[in-house]
Each structure stands twice: as structure tokens, then as C-alpha cells.
Amino acid sequence: MLGLEDKVVLVTGGNHGIGAAIVEVLEDFGAKVAYNYRSEPGPRGSLAVKVDVTDEAGMAEFAERTERELGPIYGVVPNAGIIKDNLIIKMPAEDWHAVLEVNLTGAYYTIKPVLPKMYERQEGSIVFISSLGGQRGNIGQANYSAAKAGLIALAQTLALEAARYGVRSNVVAPGYTETDIVKGIPEKVQEVLIKQIPMRRFAQPKEMAWVVAFLLSPIASSYITGQVIPVNGGQYF
Ligand code: NDP
Numbered sequence: 001m002l003g004l005e006d007k008v009v010l011v012t013g014g015n016h017g018i019g020a021a022i023v024e025v026l027e028d029f030g031a032k033v034a035y036n037y038r039s040e041p042g043p044r045g046s047l048a049v050k051v052d053v054t055d056e057a058g059m060a061e062f063a064e065r066t067e068r069e070l071g072p073i074y075g076v077v078p079n080a081g082i083i084k085d086n087l088i089i090k091m092p093a094e095d096w097h098a099v100l101e102v103n104l105t106g107a108y109y110t111i112k113p114v115l116p117k118m119y120e121r122q123e124g125s126i127v128f129i130s131s132l133g134g135q136r137g138n139i140g141q142a143n144y145s146a147a148k149a150g151l152i153a154l155a156q157t158l159a160l161e162a163a164r165y166g167v168r169s170n171v172v173a174p175g176y177t178e179t180d181i182v183k184g185i186p187e188k189v190q191e192v193l194i195k196q197i198p199m200r201r202f203a204q205p206k207e208m209a210w211v212v213a214f215l216l217s218p219i220a221s222s223y224i225t226g227q228v229i230p231v232n233g234g235q236y237f
Helices: 017-028 057-069 095-111 117-120 131-135 142-165 189-195 206-214
Strands: 010-013 032-037 048-049 073-077 124-127 167-174 226-230
Touching: 010 017, 010 057, 010 095, 017 032, 017 073, 017 206, 032 057, 048 057, 057 073, 057 095, 073 117, 073 206, 095 142, 117 124, 117 142, 117 167, 124 142, 124 206, 131 142, 131 167, 131 226, 142 167, 167 206, 206 226
Parallel strands: 010 032, 010 073, 032 048, 073 124, 124 167, 167 226
Antiparallel strands: none
16 A cells, blocks of 8 residues: 555664554555564564664674565664663763664664665665654753754755665654653653643554654655654644
8 A cells, every 4th residue: 555565674673662563564564574673572573683773783784684585675764762861961971872872873874784775776765763852852861862863964964865866764753652761751750741742642652653654655755855754742843
């Protein structure tokens, strides 16, 4: 229906949370999905590989293996992310570096080995997972917000460089989504956060995955590139 049947898509952090929902929805649309993880594999996907996104050589091997076992990669979804929250004045430098390394540099390591082949084939779609924090900043999340804003600039630059090769690059910017990250927030704080959301609820992971599928689609979003789609219940636009 979306033209994703038998397309090979590589997702990072596909074992749980938003990443697992992306793997599930893409498979339901007929795609062959490879994903990586750090801890334990998830329930779906055609290929699951344990490799850290901060391992440049490992990510190149993961891309090669995906092409060898599943076929030419059509789509990439850099989704893996971590938080290490603190006010700027209290943030240890190691937490700054760790979040930038996983959330931003990890995305660069993910797309770099795949792009030359996409350019040759004149076909491909990349969808980065940013955040509300990357659009407007967030108290206690300087490292995370800086990394997520960096992803938007990376995606827009890639859109400009890749357009002539038939490759598109877009961003989904989720608001608060009910995964382990949000479930870990104390209930009282959750209540305060929900009051800030016009739709008065957190998102479900699949509500991000549908938008990812749309932006990957060679049919439904064929003329969309360099865009940021906020999926945040009206919290910020
Ligand atoms: P989870 O913590 O549930 O999942 C994070 C995923 O990233 C896991 O699959 C994890 O693998 C993987 N991961 C983390 N670090 C690495 C690493 N170094 N190498 C490989 N994989 C790694 O988070 P969410 O599903 O909530 O978040 C997914 C994305 O969505 C993130 O980029 C996050 O920033 C973004 N986002 C989430 C929001 C939310 O409210 N939940 C809001 C806005 C954006 P493993 O489990 O094996 O460690």
C-alpha cells in the first residue's frame, strides 16, 4: 500500500520502545527490517544484530551484513537514543559527551556506510528520530536537546546533498511517548507534563511508527525532503 513491500529498512535500537514499534509497523507494511540493539533482541524483524551505534566499524559491518542477507538497503531510521539529564551547571562532561556520541554521532555512523550505495541506486529514504527538545530545548536536557537539534541540521544537510541522487531525508520529532523513558518519570511529574499537552495524553510508540512509514514511503511522501514532522499532541509547533 505504501510501496514498502520487500524494501529493506535498517533501524537502530529496534528491540523495544519506539524502535520496536517502527520495526513492527514496517514489517506489517511488508518491509524486511534489520535492526541493532545493545541489550536483548526484540520480538520482530528479519535480522537483529548486537552492535553499539558508537562503534563506527561495527555499524559499517552491520550495514554490509544487512545488504548481504536481506538485499539492498532502501531505508534507514536512526532511532537509538539515551538520556542523561541534568541542569547545565551540574552536568558532568562525560554525560555531555555520552549523549552526543550515541544520539548524534551514532546517527552519522549509521547513515555513512549506506549512503554511497543509495546514491548509486538513485533510491532511498532516511528518517531520523529527533525530539521536541531538539526543536525548542528542554530544562535539564542540554546534552539531549543539542544532540537532537544536531540531528535536524544533519537531516536537512543530507536532504540538500542527496536530493540529486534520488535520496530523501526527513525527521520525526516525537513529543512525550509512553516508553521506558517516560514510564520512569515519577507519577506526579507525569501529571504535570500531561497538563502541558493539548491532547492531554502521552503518545503511543506506534503513533511515531506510522509517520516513519509515511516518510519512508516512495509513494506517499515522494516529494517530501528536509522536513521535520512534529508528533507531539499539539504541544509545540
Ligand atoms: P528506549 O529507551 O525505550 O529505547 C532506546 C533504544 O535505543 C533501545 O532500543 C536501545 O537499545 C537503543 N540504544 C540506546 N543506546 C544505544 C547504543 N549505544 N547502541 C545501540 N542501541 C542503543 O527509548 P524510546 O523508544 O523512548 O526512544 C527512541 C528514540 O525516540 C530515542 O532516540 C529518543 O530520544 C526518541 N524520543 C523519545 C521520546 C519519548 O518520550 N519516549 C520523546 C522524543 C524522542 P537497548 O535497549 O538494547 O539498550
